[in-house]
Amino acid sequence: MGNFYLDNEDIQFYFKTIDVKKLAEIQEDYAENGDADYVPEDLDDAVDNYRRVLEITGQIASDTLAKNAEQVDEEGNTLNDDGTVTLNPKVRENLDTMGAADLMGFTLPRRYGGLNCPTLIYTMATEIVSRGDVSFMNMFGLQGIAETINAFASQEIKDLSLSRFCNGEVTGAMVLTEPDAGSDLQSVRLRADYDEATGQWLLNGVKRFITNGCGEILLTLARSEHEIEDGRGLSLFYSERNEHVKVRHLEHKLGIHGSPTCELVFTNCPAQLIGDRQRGLITYVMALMNGARLGIAAQSLGVAEAAFRLARTYANSRCQFGGPIENLPPVAEMLTDSKVSIEAARSLAYETAAICDQEHNAMRVTETVPDLPKEKAMPLKKLMKSLKRLNAMLTPMSKFYASEMANKVAYDAIQVLGGSGYMKDYAAERYARDARITNIYEGTSQLQVVAAIKGITSGIFQSYVEEFEQRTYDDPELEALKAQLVSAKEKVVQGVDFVKAKSVTYTDLNARRLVEMGCDVIIGHYLLKQAAICDRKKTILKYFLAREMPAIEKNLLQILGGSQLAVDAYMEIVGPVPAAE
Amino acid sequence: MGFNSIVCVKQVPDTANITSDAMTPEGTVNRAALPAIFNPEDLHALETALEIRDRFGGTVTVLTMGLPKAAEVLRSCLYRGADRAILLTDRRAAGSDTLATSYILSQIVRTIGNYDFVFCGRQAIDGDTAQTGPQIAEKLEIPQVTYLEKVIDLKDGTPKTARLRRNTGNGFEIVDVQLPVLVTVIETANDPRPFAARKVMRFKHAAVPAEVTPEKAEELKAKGLLMEQWTLDDVNADLNRCGMAGSPTKVFRIESIVLTKEGFVQIAPTEEGVTGLVQELIADRTL
Numbered sequence: 001m002g003n004f005y006l007d008n009e010d011i012q013f014y015f016k017t018i019d020v021k022k023l024a025e026i027q028e029d030y031a032e033n034g035d036a037d038y039v040p041e042d043l044d045d046a047v048d049n050y051r052r053v054l055e056i057t058g059q060i061a062s063d064t065l066a067k068n069a070e071q072v073d074e075e076g077n078t079l080n081d082d083g084t085v086t087l088n089p090k091v092r093e094n095l096d097t098m099g100a101a102d103l104m105g106f107t108l109p110r111r112y113g114g115l116n117c118p119t120l121i122y123t124m125a126t127e128i129v130s131r132g133d134v135s136f137m138n139m140f141g142l143q144g145i146a147e148t149i150n151a152f153a154s155q156e157i158k159d160l161s162l163s164r165f166c167n168g169e170v171t172g173a174m175v176l177t178e179p180d181a182g183s184d185l186q187s188v189r190l191r192a193d194y195d196e197a198t199g200q201w202l203l204n205g206v207k208r209f210i211t212n213g214c215g216e217i218l219l220t221l222a223r224s225e226h227e228i229e230d231g232r233g234l235s236l237f238y239s240e241r242n243e244h245v246k247v248r249h250l251e252h253k254l255g256i257h258g259s260p261t262c263e264l265v266f267t268n269c270p271a272q273l274i275g276d277r278q279r280g281l282i283t284y285v286m287a288l289m290n291g292a293r294l295g296i297a298a299q300s301l302g303v304a305e306a307a308f309r310l311a312r313t314y315a316n317s318r319c320q321f322g323g324p325i326e327n328l329p330p331v332a333e334m335l336t337d338s339k340v341s342i343e344a345a346r347s348l349a350y351e352t353a354a355i356c357d358q359e360h361n362a363m364r365v366t367e368t369v370p371d372l373p374k375e376k377a378m379p380l381k382k383l384m385k386s387l388k389r390l391n392a393m394l395t396p397m398s399k400f401y402a403s404e405m406a407n408k409v410a411y412d413a414i415q416v417l418g419g420s421g422y423m424k425d426y427a428a429e430r431y432a433r434d435a436r437i438t439n440i441y442e443g444t445s446q447l448q449v450v451a452a453i454k455g456i457t458s459g460i461f462q463s464y465v466e467e468f469e470q471r472t473y474d475d476p477e478l479e480a481l482k483a484q485l486v487s488a489k490e491k492v493v494q495g496v497d498f499v500k501a502k503s504v505t506y507t508d509l510n511a512r513r514l515v516e517m518g519c520d521v522i523i524g525h526y527l528l529k530q531a532a533i534c535d536r537k538k539t540i541l542k543y544f545l546a547r548e549m550p551a552i553e554k555n556l557l558q559i560l561g562g563s564q565l566a567v568d569a570y571m572e573i574v575g576p577v578p579a580a581e
Numbered sequence: 582m583g584f585n586s587i588v589c590v591k592q593v594p595d596t597a598n599i600t601s602d603a604m605t606p607e608g609t610v611n612r613a614a615l616p617a618i619f620n621p622e623d624l625h626a627l628e629t630a631l632e633i634r635d636r637f638g639g640t641v642t643v644l645t646m647g648l649p650k651a652a653e654v655l656r657s658c659l660y661r662g663a664d665r666a667i668l669l670t671d672r673r674a675a676g677s678d679t680l681a682t683s684y685i686l687s688q689i690v691r692t693i694g695n696y697d698f699v700f701c702g703r704q705a706i707d708g709d710t711a712q713t714g715p716q717i718a719e720k721l722e723i724p725q726v727t728y729l730e731k732v733i734d735l736k737d738g739t740p741k742t743a744r745l746r747r748n749t750g751n752g753f754e755i756v757d758v759q760l761p762v763l764v765t766v767i768e769t770a771n772d773p774r775p776f777a778a779r780k781v782m783r784f785k786h787a788a789v790p791a792e793v794t795p796e797k798a799e800e801l802k803a804k805g806l807l808m809e810q811w812t813l814d815d816v817n818a819d820l821n822r823c824g825m826a827g828s829p830t831k832v833f834r835i836e837s838i839v840l841t842k843e844g845f846v847q848i849a850p851t852e853e854g855v856t857g858l859v860q861e862l863i864a865d866r867t868l
Contacts, residue, residue, distance in 0.1 A: 038782035049782045056776050064775075102778035115778055 004066075004128045005058025008305070010343055011124055014350050015054070017533065020047050023118040023354060026361040030369045034111025050121045056101050057125045064097045065132030072133060072258035073430050076250075077214075083246030083265075085214035091258050094136050099168015106143055108150060112158070113166035119291070119360065123298045123353040127346075130302025134434035135258030137302065138211050141295040145172035145219055148288045149238070151364075152275040157238050161217055170216035174288060175264065177209045183447055185221065185281055186231040190266065192222035201237055201273060203244075203266040209251065211441070213262025216241045219288075220271065221280050228278075236280035237271035244269035255433030290391065292442045293399040294356060297349040300399075300406035300438040301342065307406075307413035307431040308338045314417050314426075325416075334416055338409045340543050345402040347526040348519065352394040359387035390464060393455025394522075400448035401519045403438035410435040446512070453511040456518045457496050465489050468525035473532055481531070481538075484545050485524045488552050492517045495559045506564055513555040520548045583638025584735060584760075586630035586698040587690055589717070590623040590643055590658060592651040593707040619654045622702030624773040626766040629732060630700050631662050631774065637735055639697070640664045644689050646674060646682065649791035655808055659784040660776040667693070667809040668789045673824050674813060679708070681827035683716030688816035690721060697741055699763040703728060711765070718763035725763045726756055730770045 005011060024046040033039050040046035068090035078086045087095070098104055106122045108114025117125075122143070130137040146165040149157060164170045181187045190205030203222055207213070218239050225233035239245070249263040275284060312335055315326035325331045362384035366377055410432040414421035421428040439445040455461050469486055473479050495514050499507040524545060531538035565573065594615035596603075602614045630641045642665040643658040645651050655666035669689055677685065690699055699721070701714035711727075718725035731746040733755065741760040746753050748767055789810040790798045801807040813823055821827060848854045862868040 036779075038779045040782065041786070048785070049778075052776075052781050052785070053778050056778055056781070060775050097775060100777060101775045102780075113779070115782075 001059070002062035002066075003055065003058040004061040004131050005054040005124075007058075008128070010346060011054075011127065013530075013534070014346070015051065015124070017530065018120065018350060018354055020050060020118075020120070023120055023357050024050070026358060027116060027118045029361065030365050031116055032109035032111045033116075034109075036110035036113075039110060049115075050117060053103070053106075053115060053117060054121065054124055054128065057103060057128050060097055060101060060103070061128045061132030065094055065129060065136050068094060069133040069135075069258075070427065070430070072135060073255075073434075074257075076257040077260045079247060079250040083248065085247050085250065085260050085262065087214075087260070088258060091136070091139070094133065094258075095139060095168065095171070098140060102166070102168075103140070104143065104168040104171075105146065105162070105166025108143075108146055108162055108166055112150075112162035114162070118354075118357045119294070120350060120353040120357055123294060123349060126295050126298035127301040127305070127349075130299040131306045132302075133258060134299060134303045134306075134431070135256035137295070137299045138256065138259035139171055141292070141299060142172055142174070142212060142215070144288050144291040144295065145174055145217065147291060148174075148219060148236075148284060149274070151287065152236075152284050153238060154272075154274075157272060157274065161238075165217075171212055172217040172219065173210055173212045173215040173262075174285075174292070175207050175210050175213065175218050175220040176285060177207060179206065179208050182209075183444065185285065186234075187229075188221050188223060188234055188281070190220065190222045191226070192224040192235060192237060192271070194224075198270075201271045203237060203239065203269040203271050205266055206248075207264045207266070210262045210264055211259055213264045214241075214247050214260050218245065218264075219274065220266070221285055222271075224273075224277050224280075231281040232278050234280040234282075235277045236274040236284045238274050239269055239271040242269065253437075255430070255436055289442060290395050291356075293395050293448070294349065294353055296438055296442045297345070297352075297398040297402035300402035300435065301346055301349060303431050303435045303438070304338070304342050304345070304402075304406040304409040307410040307428060307435070308335070308342060310426065310428055310431070311335060311338065311413035311416040314420070318417075331416060334412045336543065337547070338412055340540055340547070341405045341409060343540055344523045344527065344544055345398075345405045347530070348394070348523050349398045349402055351526055352391065352398045355387060355394060356391055359384055359391055362387065389455070389460055393452050393460055393464075396443070396448035396451035397515065397519050397522070399442065400439070400445050400452060400515060401523075403435075404445060406435040406438050407432075449512045449515045450508075452515045452518070453507070456492065456514050457500065457507070461518050461522075462489070462493060465521055465525060468529075471529070473528075475532070478528060478531055478538070481524075481541055481545060482528055484549060485521055485528065488517070488521045488524065488549065491552055491556045492521060495556050498559055502562070505567055506562075509564060509566060510559045513559055517552045517555050520544075520552055524548070582737065583640075584633050584697040584737070584741070585639045585695055586633060586641050586700055587693055587696045588623070588627050588630045588641060588643045588658070588663070588700045589686055589714070590627065590645050590654050591620040591702075591705050592617050592645065592647055592654045593620045593705050594618075596706045617650065617653070619657055620702055620705045620707075622704060622706075622766060622768055623654075624702070625768050625770045626700035626702045626764075627658055627661060627663065628771045628773040629729065629764070629766050630698065632771065633698070633732060633735065634662075634664075637737065642667065642693055642696075644669065644686070644693070646670070646677075646685060646689075649789060649810075652789045652792055652808060655789075656784055656787055657776070659787060659808075660781045661774055662777065662780065665809070666787075667811060668791075669811045669813070669816065670789070670791060671812045671823075673820060676825040676828060677823060678828035678830035679710050679712040679716055680829060681823050683713045684720055684822045684827060685813065685816070685818055686713065687717045687720035688813075688818045689811065690717065692811075692816045697760040697762075698743075699723075699761070701763070701765045703765045703767050714763060714765040721761075721763065723761050723763055724758050725765070726758055727765045729764045729766045 021043050024043045040049055072088050072090045075088050077088050105114035106117050110116050126141050129140045178188055192201050192203055195202050220237045221234055222237055223233050224235040244267050246265050247262045248265050251261040315331055316324050318325050362380045366380050414428045414432055417428050420426055499510050527541040531541045595618045603611055634641050641663045643663045644667040645654055646669045649670055652668050674685055704711035715725055726745050726747055728748040729745055730748045733744040733746055736742045744757050746755050787806040787808055789808045798807055848858050
């Protein structure tokens with residue numbers, strides 16, 4: 001009997017050092033409890049609940065999810081002739097166990113049977129679940145669908161669906177992507193037509209790459225305004241699994257085999273509108289995507305943690321040249337690099353989650369509480385607005401940084417195991433295959449950069465970091481580390497000024513470098529804050545800066561170099577399109 | 582309708598994680614040095630009862646005997662879905678061996694009444710006797726099925742019956758039994774369910790009166806969170822059969838035995854084989 005929460009000191013460190021009680025306070029403010037008999041007595045009680053929930057999650061991740069993961073990866077799920085999908089029995093067992101433990105309504109209000117946990121706790125749980133089985137996160141992590149229903153759907157739809165999510169009876173899918181609408185969701189074509197006779201919407205068309213598309217509840221993005229060609233013509237629809245939606249194909253994927261990725265065919269599928277027409281993409285899906293991106297950051301952390309632990313254990317037990325291979329400096333460095341990168345990414349993801357909590361709760365209270373006193377509503381609205389801008393930068397940064405990190409860590413884990421890592425005998429190759437999707441879905445890394453760069457070039461980055469620079473530290477060593485971070489920020493600003501003066505194309509070309517630099521500076525400040533209360537974190541920060549300061553310098557030098565050959569000499573360098581073989 | 586189960590559970594020192602100070606110089610278990618845990622096989626007994634209730638309806642009542650801190654194992658039964666929890670705590674029960682313990686537990690079961698099953702773990706990891714369950718059945722004068730590995734089917738007729746599969750070590754045996762019955766459960770019978778988060782949030786506040794002030798006990802009672810706490814008087818126990826007075830077992834000495842012989846010897850199931858075995862056992866004074 002293991003426990004992926006109790007054996008993870010770093011997650012527990014965040015639980016103790018982030019002001020979880022403050023998060024509980026805003027989470028419990030005007031909480032919708034209905035007649036639930038498990039309402040916390042006070043804020044300390046709520047925090048104790050969070051800890052216990054993480055312990056339950058940690059036990060299931062270890063004893064059920066991780067135990068089943070290899071078989072799930074080998075066997076996957078099955079597509080039936082009638083267009084339905086039979087889940088692998090072990091995936092079913094995972095779902096049933098999580099449902100029985102009440103963990104499938106993690107953040108939903110208690111009136112529906114949810115646990116009303118903050119996003120931070122959900123993010124921690126998502127990491128823990130992903131360490132057990134990366135693919136199962138796509139069932140556990142799809143709770144954002146229920147959150148979207150809770151935030152935007154009619155009371156009728158909420159009453160119809162939310163308690164079933166909480167009891168683990170149903171899972172959902174966000175049905176967005178189409179063959180010709182992937183990263184560019186504005187070009188979604190699936191038709192939604194209002195049938196005057198029956199008073200309901202009918203959906204027709206094809207969706208592709210739908211994670212858990214065989215789930216019971218579908219949120220489908222469809223074109224309700226046929227005369228409007230861009231995102232403003234799209235609305236979001238609710239439907240339950242029925243004979244008018246068929247799974248035509250289950251994708252054969254590199255990794256996450258436990259997660260059924262479906263091609264769906266809609267034929268006159270009755271559906272209900274969520275919220276208002278035309279707000280499908282621009283309001284609802286965008287909100288859902290932001291939450292989902294944080295989920296992928298957590299998924300990345302989980303797979304990286306699993307890969308690191310495997311590599312560390314192997315390096316400690318595998319002897320060559322008269323001792324364990326972890327005594328060899330190049331092996332040691334792969335492991336220290338991995339560990340520091342995981343902790344760096346975790347700081348970014350968890351701090352972002354805590355800020356999301358502040359934003360979401362400010363929004364919830366201002367939008368749902370009737371007769372909110374003006375003196376309470378005004379500051380909340382102001383706070384919400386500024387946090388929204390900050391999150392629009394931090395969330396894509398978290399997803400970008402954590403998913404790239406997970407790929408590197410999983411790649412290095414195979415390297416530490418050497419030939420054994422390449423074999424199926426160890427889980428290292430599975431982790432690497434599973435990690436590979438994290439920087440692709442819910443927006444590729446390139447798209448995260450597009451989202452995050454706005455915050456860096458608009459001054460949000462600078463003002464956020466300068467708040468941290470106001471902090472003073474008694475320890476002169478920490479002040480010296482802070483000075484490095486101040487100089488690093490100046491390099492980011494210098495880079496931003498340079499690209500802006502040059503051109504939009506040049507900015508696009510260098511956005512990734514600037515976002516990487518920005519992530520380093522922000523993470524550096526988070527680690528500095530931690531170093532003030534924990535000596536080990538000081539060592540982590542020193543390691544991080546020794547590695548990243550030269551990387552920041554390199555990125556800046558490349559930006560200031562002004563080369564735009566990737567665009568200007570594209571044809572000359574890549575040559576003609578290869579002939580079909 | 583359905584089947585009512587009573588599950589006997591025990592809080593035990595975690596003997597799987599023995600440290601050097603696990604035993605006192607006097608040769609008794611140093612309970613302070615070992616964390617107290619839910620006796621592992623009792624978890625499987627509880628799971629069996631919960632599965633029967635989920636499948637057929639009925640109730641699950643858990644009971645334990647021990648110090649007030651043993652209420653912790655009762656709470657973890659509530660986290661998994663038990664309906665009712667009873668602690669018997671009484672100084673006069675201290676020092677009970679399996680004979681006295683099984684007597685007291687049987688008296689608790691009689692007092693609860695209206696049951697179809699009594700479930701116990703096969704054995705507790707502190708004493709490893711596996712005697713308590715069977716002795717409870719003897720005292721209740723009901724049939725017993727030991728080493729349960731599967732509940733095959735239950736019939737809610739008159740009389741109620743059960744078809745159960747028990748592990749016989751090198752095979753299995755399927756038995757039909759009339760209820761009520763006492764069943765001891767082994768760890769391969771099932772996977773105990775995890776705690777349910779909502780139940781944890783509610784029942785972590787549950788307590789027995791000995792754990793809280795009288796005012797707090799009243800408050801808990803109003804919320805349905807006061808677990809029952811009984812004494813020997815509540816179960817009409819004959820005090821001569823409880824505690825030290827009712828325990829003929831006397832521990833002479835505790836030794837650490839290290840087995841030197843490895844593996845096992847296969848004896849042919851023939852007249853010759855058995856005779857040889859008996860002679861060997863007589864020779865080394867086992868018989």
